């Protein structure tokens with residue numbers, strides 16, 4: 422099926438292709454939206470390729486998703502992997518007494534040559550209440566240590582926990598390549614992160630009308646520390662906000678970022694592409 426076709430029900434039409442290929446550095450190909458089946462991986466990859474999103478980082482952050490990720494990175498040269506136990510998954514595993522076994526599984530899978538990052542790990546004070554804070558912080562520290570031991574990049578999930586995320590990273594010592602996925606901080610968090618050499622990955626949220634703070638944060642991020650992502654199937658960029666997200670919609674986010682930054686689209690594409698290869702290594 423033509424990637425430009427919108428015949429598949431509910432999927433937004435493909436945007437115009439980007440002039441230079443980029444990377445969607447955070448996507449969940451295993452997750453369908455609202456209980457629907459996710460796009461077939463081959464179709465998701467083909468649709469993305471057709472608009473210049475030629476490489477993806479598939480993120481598996483529970484045990485089933487980790488198996489899915491290993492399978493995807495072995496079958497598709499366009500796909501690299503990131504794996505971890507999500508901060509909202511950790512308290513559940515701890516309560517069930519299965520956290521140590523889950524750590525073993527993560528550690529085994531993270532050694533895979535095409536798994537290039539540990540993530541998403543971090544802190545989520547929005548969905549996990551105060552009871553879960555201690556176990557989340559422990560798990561965050563464990564994942565930071567794992568990334569350093571294996572020489573992998575680190576992808577961080579931070580929801581309503583900016584200060585603690587930066588503090589724990591300072592205490593542990595961040596890995597050389599640390600990515601703040603779906604950056605959601607304000608200007609001062611952006612400045613502190615840039616100073617520490619972290620990469621800020623912007624998602625479709627940066628295109629939302631009410632995301633002024635996020636666009637301010639973008640303007641203080643140097644081109645050399647910028648990444649782009651979908652976090653698909655969530656966070657669909659404008660003008661398709663509310664629809665199911667997928668990697669082929671990245672061009673909307675790139676074009677919005679370029680206009681905020683006042684750079685031309687090819688310049689931004691080249692920067693994002695080079696940064697991605699610096700963080701995750703070569704795809705082939």
Ligand SMILES: [Zn+2]
Pocket residue numbers: 447449480541652
């Ligand atoms: Zn995610």
